[in-house]
Amino acid sequence: MYLNFTVKIPELKSGISKKKIKGTTYVYYEHGRKYYTEKKYTVPQCTSIGKVCVDDPVMMQPNTNDLKVFPDAEIPEILPASVRSGCLKIGAWLVIRKVIQHYKLDERIAEIIGDDSGLFLDLAAYPSGF
Numbered sequence: 001m002y003l004n005f006t007v008k009i010p011e012l013k014s015g016i017s018k019k020k021i022k023g024t025t026y027v028y029y030e031h032g033r034k035y036y037t038e039k040k041y042t043v044p045q046c047t048s049i050g051k052v053c054v055d056d057p058v059m060m061q062p063n064t065n066d067l068k069v070f071p072d073a074e075i076p077e078i079l080p081a082s083v084r085s086g087c088l089k090i091g092a093w094l095v096i097r098k099v100i101q102h103y104k105l106d107e108r109i110a111e112i113i114g115d116d117s118g119l120f121l122d123l124a125a126y127p128s129g130f
Contacts, residue, residue, distance in 0.1 A: 002051065005076045006059040007066070009052070018052065025052040027060050029069050096124070 010016055015030045028046040035042045049069055050060035060066075066073070100106055100121055110117040 002061045002063050005061070006053055006056070007050075007062050007073065007075060009050075009058055009060045010070060010073070017046065026050070027052060029065075031069070097121075100124075 009027055010029075017028045017030065019026050019028060026048050027050045029049045030044045030046050032045040033042045034045055047065050047069065048063065049066040050062040053059045053061060062075075067075075106117065106121055109120060113120055
């Protein structure tokens, strides 16, 4: 999963490589090499740490591996993500309102409470724990 900010691509003498796949350029960090004795060659062991920004080739959009490989790197202030989207909450509210209308609870509660029955039903339909 890619993070919602950009950072400068690490400038190391060795260990950073780029690979273009289906039009997107990915940044890799080489964390080791494995030697195969029977075939007598070495294979680099790489991990993807982000993808290059389209508008700025020296910046990349990091993924979680970048934070593991470079824990001391400065990252911009991250805004706290909301637990759920407001669009998801409206779905539960609509279902509850449909049940209220189907069983005519709005009419029965209006007989008991009076003019404030709409506020009471809104409170009952409010998706606080979803």
